[in-house]
Amino acid sequence: MAEELKLYGTWVSPFSRRVELALKLKGIPYEYIEEDLHNKSPDLIKYNPIHQKVPVLVHNGKPIVESLVILEYIDETWKNNPILPQDPYQRALARFWAKFIEEKILPLAMKATNSEEKEKEKVVVEMFQLMKVLEGELNGKDFFGGESIGYVDIVATIIAVWFQVTQEIIGVKIVSEEKFPVLFKWIEKLKSIDVVKECIPPRDKHFTYVKARIEAALLKSAPK
Structure with missing residues (x-):
């Protein structure tokens, strides 16, 4: 079964962009969904009901929120090209x-x-x-x-x-x-x-x- 990876973000958000950068550095394919924060999608509200903001990474239906948390999740899930030190x-x-x-x-x-x-x-x-x-x-x-x-x-x-x-x-x-x-x-x-x-x-x-x-x-x- 192929992995499903979606990133909900906005073009101007440095927090969304840092997640994109991590994914690109690791060569991980993903689907990007642009959000309008003045008219939030039902999916964004469903996946991040507490903060209702981007970025949200959805991996096989499971949402991960907050950019620093997402970066660590990416590094722990895909071991190639590590972004955090090993020590x-x-x-x-x-x-x-x-x-x-x-x-x-x-x-x-x-x-x-x-x-x-x-x-x-x-x-x-x-x-x-x-x-x-x-x-x-x-x-x-x-x-x-x-x-x-x-x-x-x-x-x-x-x-x-x-x-x-x-x-x-x-x-x-x-x-x-x-x-x-x-x-x-x-x-x-x-x-x-x-x-x-x-x-x-x-x-x-x-x-x-x-x-x-x-x-x-x-x-x-x-x-x-």
């Missing part, structure tokens, strides 16, 4: 840095896009401190995973791609060659890889979408 200690470290990006860096980046100028300045200073810590972990390596893309690199594509678009719109350079040369070099190397390119949203469409989202959020938070 238990190194695997624990990879999980730590993934959570660092997810729970420390990402919320601050979201805050920076929705803040007034004065607050934005403070948030950006905090962001720079965290990015410096992340750069220290990468220093001396081609990728967070060592010589090839690994779990942390997949999670960190949000910095390599989505941050680049956002920083252009809000006028704050989060990752520049001058401030973070190691991260900047990693971004260029990462974006030159074919499977990564396949998972990057179309630039103009992405820019227009993010700009509209930021403007709508600022309008909503503006004093009436």
Whole structure:
């Protein structure tokens, strides 16, 4: 019996795209279903009734949700081209840095896009401190995973791609060659890889979408 693998996602979601990247790196065939989050499909609600969001990976009828959980499931189910280190200690470290990006860096980046100028300045200073810590972990390596893309690199594509678009719109350079040369070099190397390119949203469409989202959020938070 052939395996059935479906991925419910949206084109602009870094969380969906990181799952796609893992599947492509492992060469796993899957069916992709594009979701409209303003008009969620019955399947999405059925497979992820608690959060009702993407990504959702459905393997032989069984749903797995939350991108970090999905990445680990993919790695444990399909053993070829491992994305997590084999050594238990190194695997624990990879999980730590993934959570660092997810729970420390990402919320601050979201805050920076929705803040007034004065607050934005403070948030950006905090962001720079965290990015410096992340750069220290990468220093001396081609990728967070060592010589090839690994779990942390997949999670960190949000910095390599989505941050680049956002920083252009809000006028704050989060990752520049001058401030973070190691991260900047990693971004260029990462974006030159074919499977990564396949998972990057179309630039103009992405820019227009993010700009509209930021403007709508600022309008909503503006004093009436």
